[in-house]
Amino acid sequence: MAATAVRCLLMAAAVLAPLFAGSEGAFLSSKFYDRRCPSLQTIVRSAMAQAVAAEPRMGASILRLFFHDCFVNGCDASILLDDTANFTGEKNAGPNANSVRGYDVIDTIKAQVEAACKATVSCADIVALAARDSVNLLGGPTWAVQLGRRDARNASQSAANSNLPSAGSSLAGLIATFGSKGLSARDMTALSGAHTIGQARCATFRDRIYNDTNVDAKFAALRKQTCPQTGGDATLAPIDVSTPTWFDTTYFENLANKQGLFHSDQELYNGGSQDVMVRVYMRNPDIFAADFAKAMGKMGSLMPSADTPTEIRLDCKKIN
Structure with a gap:
């Protein structure tokens, strides 16, 4: 009996350990605001439903915002901070300046949440919930978001420039970047499936359609129609040529x-280690949905270091 009890305690500790993370020993729980702000998830869901109905692309934008926040010093809403005299923030970092958007949507949600639950809910938790709802509203899975994050009181443009993978990354580079965050190659491939929604600027894929050899000729010709070799950097194209506003496996x-x-x-399917997972996901939507939700949970558990100053911001754009 005693041995059984010890094993149960060890198993429980193993399950809970990943949820203890980051500054001030925060404990993440899907029920974190159940008593202090019971209307939180309804507020976020309603606001995201309005935003996505007005512009389906916004769902992809909020999902990207969450990814770009978590990969830089953890999920701490540092990406939302405007520059100050004391630090240069992440908004204008190379990977963010022309591709991350939706700040106004988060500000709108924050204002509604503050009206319902003053100084209670972090901006970081709002972004995590909004990302989940964005995926689900566009046909993707849902999952229980672990909550209890706090907001950083500073940001780092240099960290954003050095931590985020680029559109020109190799498979080895992607695996290394995600691995440095505790995410496996399978997590990385599942999370890349987020590119089933959204649009991209010509400047980010020009080299691919003009210089790569492992590209379908008709597809390259289609993209070249609106992405010339010079000029047109800001012209948008759907990342998923088939169903760009629906979260599915056509990616x-x-x-x-x-x-x-x-x-x-394309590095995910180019004779390398992830070819098998690409085929699994394209043939098994349920496996992709489950893996994506699991990987989003793992990414959402990335926390800032314990010595990072944090707070619950009243305005997501600036510290209190």
Whole structure:
């Protein structure tokens, strides 16, 4: 009996350990605000439903915002901070300046949450919930978001420039970057499936359609129509050529057909270690949905270091 009890305690500790993370020993729980702000999830869901109905692309934008926040010093809403005299923030870092958007949507949600629950809910938790709802509203899975994050009181443009993978990354580079965050190659491939929604600027995929050899000729010709070799950097194209506003598995089918928009996308299906997972996901939507939700949970558990100054911001753009 005693041995059984010890084993149970050890198993419980193993389950809970990943949820203890970051500054001030924060404990993440899906029920974190159940008593202090019971209307939180309804507020976020309603606001995201309005935003996505007005512009389906906004769902992809909020998902990207969450990813770009978590990969830089953890999920601490540092990406939302405007520059100050004391630090240069992340908004204008190379990977963010022309591609991350949706700050106004988060500000709108924050204002509604503050009206319901003053100085209670972090901006970081709002972004995590908004990202989950964005995926689900566009046809993707849902999951229980672990909550209890706090907001950083500073930001780092240099960290954003050095921590985020680029559209020209190799498979080895992607695996290393995600691995440095505790995310496996399988997590990375599942999370890359987020590119089933959203649009991208010509400047980010020009080299792919003009210089890569593992690209479908008709697909390259289609993209070249609006992305010339010079000029037109800001012209947008759907990342998923088939269903750009619906969260499904056609992204992986595109890779199998050499129709990945980014060089980094096609690296997942180019005779390498992730070819098998691409085929699994394209044939098994339920496996992809489950893996994506699990990987989002793992990414969402990335926390800032214990010595990072944090707070619950009243305005997501600035410290209190």
